Amino acid sequence: QSVLTQPPSVSGAPGQRVTISCTGSSSNIGAGYDVHWYQQLPGTAPKLLIYGNSNRPSGVPDRFSGSKSGTSASLAITGLQAEDEADYYCQSYDSSLSGHAVFGGGTQLTVL
Amino acid sequence: QITLKESGPTLVKPTQTLTLTCTFSGFSLSTSGVGVGWIRQPPGKALEWLALIYWDDDKRYSPSLKSRLTITKDTSKNQVVLTMTNMDPVDTATYYCASRGYDILTGYYRVPYFDYWGQGTLVTVSS
Numbered sequence: 001q002s003v004l005t006q007p008p009s010v011s012g013a014p015g016q017r018v019t020i021s022c023t024g025s026s027s028n029i030g031a032g033y034d035v036h037w038y039q040q041l042p043g044t045a046p047k048l049l050i051y052g053n054s055n056r057p058s059g060v061p062d063r064f065s066g067s068k069s070g071t072s073a074s075l076a077i078t079g080l081q082a083e084d085e086a087d088y089y090c091q092s093y094d095s096s097l098s099g100h101a102v103f104g105g106g107t108q109l110t111v112l
Numbered sequence: 113q114i115t116l117k118e119s120g121p122t123l124v125k126p127t128q129t130l131t132l133t134c135t136f137s138g139f140s141l142s143t144s145g146v147g148v149g150w151i152r153q154p155p156g157k158a159l160e161w162l163a164l165i166y167w168d169d170d171k172r173y174s175p176s177l178k179s180r181l182t183i184t185k186d187t188s189k190n191q192v193v194l195t196m197t198n199m200d201p202v203d204t205a206t207y208y209c210a211s212r213g214y215d216i217l218t219g220y221y222r223v224p225y226f227d228y229w230g231q232g233t234l235v236t237v238s239s
Contacts, residue, residue, distance in 0.1 A: 002158065036225035045229040046159065051213055052221055089159050093223040100172035101149070101161040101224060
């Protein structure tokens with residue numbers, strides 16, 4: 001189990017808004033460490049979606065947004081599209097692990 | 113244009129050592145701030161960060177795998193090599209290499225993120 005907890009799955013109808021949470025603790029997100037998000041379409045490598053909590057790389061639609069508060073972070077997707085069906089991962093750092101990066105357990109998004 | 117590509121064996125036997133090479137283009141590991149990391153993903157499971165090497169040869173490892181991992185770089189060849197000893201069937205996974213992200217306005221983040229990824233290489237551990 002990762003120190004960053006994500007719901008295993010979320011779903012929504014086309015056009016709807018969904019959010020994916022990434023819950024941490026005082027040794028990671030709560031300590032002020034940045035959170036990054038990745039999208040992984042079936043059978044492909046992960047793609048950077050959000051960095052530094054809320055920044056979108058060039059080419060990522062503004063339907064995707066990120067936020068952070070306290071010991072949690074969230075990824076919001078508005079105007080849900082069929083092509084958004086994928087796995088989503090949050091990533092940050094945990095000071096108690098003496099490592100350098102940690103991923104959440106991932107969330108599978110289903111577009112109904 | 114930044115590209116990365118992993119190469120190495122597709123099948124290794126238990127107890128053997130795995131050696132993977134990441135060959136990249138479009139950036140240099142001699143440039144200040146640059147880093148290349150390795151991440152793996154067992155079939156149907158989540159991503160797991162393994163290791164990261166920086167331009168100044170600073171190396172970071174996943175605490176749970178640190179005793180088994182070694183990451184090195186060859187700047188002249190634009191390559192990063194990851195070795196993992198004592199392979200076990202649970203190490204069966206797709207292994208990715210990825211470059212450390214950089215923001216043109218704010219520079220490098222203290223918590224590295226990965227902006228460019230290789231296609232990944234599936235390594236199966238079986239006798």
